[in-house]
Amino acid sequence: MSSTVGTTRELLLxxxxxxxxxxxxxxxxxxxxxxxxxxxxxxxxxxxxxQLCAKHGATKIVGLEARGFILAAPVAIRAGMGFIPIRKAGKLPGATLSQTYELEYGSAEIELHAEDLAAGDRVMVIDDVLATGGTAEASLELIRRAGAEVAGVAVLMELGFLNGRDKLEPALRGAPLEALITV
Known part of the structure; x- marks a missing residue:
């Protein structure tokens, strides 16, 4: 780990x-x-x-509701890329694609505007925390259904003890998963 990466990690922690x-x-x-x-x-x-978005050749950035929005919007500005929100069901007007995913007790649904992504887009998913991986997994499915390619997933923090990386691995299909901090 370079000293810059180590210094950033320590500052964030x-x-x-x-x-x-x-x-x-x-x-x-x-x-x-x-x-x-x-x-x-x-x-x-x-x-x-x-930097992770640039490293993996992203052209657009998706943020996951709600804290992912806080991180993804300024990252998109810094990277010079468009920002697309993935929201809880019923929050976006117009035509949407939706994806249901399982929670510990029950299920949830997220949506994406159908026209916000297209073939040729390379999309980086940004979120604050990778916990069990369910929301991230559903977002990858939505991105692909919209015709775009997954450039990767980047999170501030991975809760390693919840094994979300293992659950998410098949859905990544070789795309990288980057966590700035793992606890």
Whole structure:
């Protein structure tokens, strides 16, 4: 690991706050709001993610609702690429593509405007955290159904103990998964 990468990682880690027993007892929530409030840390995060988009030849950036929007929009600006939101079902007007995915108890659905992606687009998915991988997996399916290619997935933080990478691996179909921090 280069010293710049190590320095960025340490800066980002120092701005992520652990919140015990949230949202329920026994859970340690990783709160990124202190990182977002620190302009030096937020800029470093934006730059690191933009570099990953360039490295993997992305032409457009998708952000996953809701915290993925906070990260993906400035990354798209920094990288000089378009930003496309993937939203919870029923939040986008007009024609959409939708994808249902399984949760621990039940299911959820996400949507994408059908016309926002096309053949030839290389799309990088940006999100704050990779947990179990369900939302990311559904987003990859939507991107491909829209006719675009997946350039990769980049997240601020991967919760390694939840094994989301293993679940997501088949859906990646060889595209890279990059996490700036793994805990």
């Amino acid at each position: 120092s701005r992520i706050r652990d919140v015990q027993d949230y949202p329920k007892p026994g859970v340690v929530f990783k709160d990124i709001t202190p990182l977002l409030a620190d302009p030096k840390a937020f800029t470093a995060l934006t730059e690191a993610l933009a």
